[in-house]
Amino acid sequence: MTIIAAADGSALGNPGPAGWAWYIDHENWGAGGWDHGTNNMGELQAVLELFRATAKEPETELKILCDSQYAINCITKWMPGWKKKGWKKSDGKPVLNQDILRELDAVIVGRKYTFEWVKGHAGHELNEEADDRARAAATAHQSGKDPDAGPGYTGSSGTIAGNEPGQAPPPVVEAAAEPAVDVASTVFELEQGLLDAQVRANFTEVSDFLHPSYQEVCRDGSLLDVSTVRSILDAGGTLPATGPVQLLTARPLDSKLVLIAYRMSPEGSQVLVCSSWWQQTERGWKLRFRQETIESRA
Structure with missing residues (x-):
């Protein structure tokens, strides 16, 4: 079972x-x-x-x-x-x-x-x-309240795989079409995952988010691709620092392409970020292009 x-x-x-x-x-x-x-x-x-x-x-x-x-x-x-x-x-x-x-x-x-x-x-x-x-x-x-902790795992319903007893579990399927806001939310969560300091410190971790043809224009004008990211991190270097995020827009252009724009505040600066994520059927959503532009400095 x-x-x-x-x-x-x-x-x-x-x-x-x-x-x-x-x-x-x-x-x-x-x-x-x-x-x-x-x-x-x-x-x-x-x-x-x-x-x-x-x-x-x-x-x-x-x-x-x-x-x-x-x-x-x-x-x-x-x-x-x-x-x-x-x-x-x-x-x-x-x-x-x-x-x-x-x-x-x-x-x-x-x-x-x-x-x-x-x-x-x-x-x-x-x-x-x-x-x-x-x-x-x-x-x-x-709100300062205790959350509903739920019943826990009781097994009292005899439910296995989310079904009534005796029924086969439903196949895990992807919706044929998704509301635009739902796709955008999913991809923006991935973008936030890529901003995690732990992920950005190790090539094995960060590369899982990247499309094989990924390119990025950094805030200082330098260019990144998959091999450049590997070289920086394997040599003990770091990727540009991130900061608190303010989402401006997350917009699907079609079922396999989502554009994201947000402001980020690293080290007292304000940076505008634009990203495009492509969906690869076998590997999920991957970051294809990203650009950072400094809007102001502290």
Whole structure:
């Protein structure tokens, strides 16, 4: 048997009041959060709490649906290498969110699990239910209230894979067409993931966001492509610093191209950023072009 569950995180302001949630069905779900946290923290904590909640059935396989490539990659690609290096990145700096990652590393031992990436805000039932509960938890913390923690994993309904007993689990399918705002939200979350300092410090991590033909015009006029990014990071250098983000627009031009514009405030400056993301069927959305323009300096 396989339990199919969605795990999601939400941060109002990122960072800001944050929440996490996992969802199997209406009788089996959990949620929580913090007064201050990030979206990445919520994504990872949701997966951690799902493993904890289902620990009484260690032989049952988990199929975890995430709309966060960051969370999936942390667990399936990057975590073993970080652990070998004493939870440090290739530049010697501590891995962010390592308290959650260390706990994840412990709870997955002996468990059977797979991850599947799904598009966020695209009408996927389980993902939408998890997203609603994570956002509700973040909103509760913003208001100084205790979030609804949910019933946890009871198994009382006999529900496996999100269905009534005796029914086969539904296939995980992508919607044939998505509302424009939903596609834009999904891609903007990826852009924010790319701005994460932990991701930007390691080529293996940052390259997962990049299209093979990626190009970027930096705020100082320099040019980046995949090979240049590799050279900088492998030599111990850093990519340009990021800062708080103010979204201006996120607009799909068609089903496979989304343009994003936002302002960012790194190191006291104000920078205008324009990005274009292309959807590759086999690899999801990837950053194809990005340009930074300094609007003002402190």
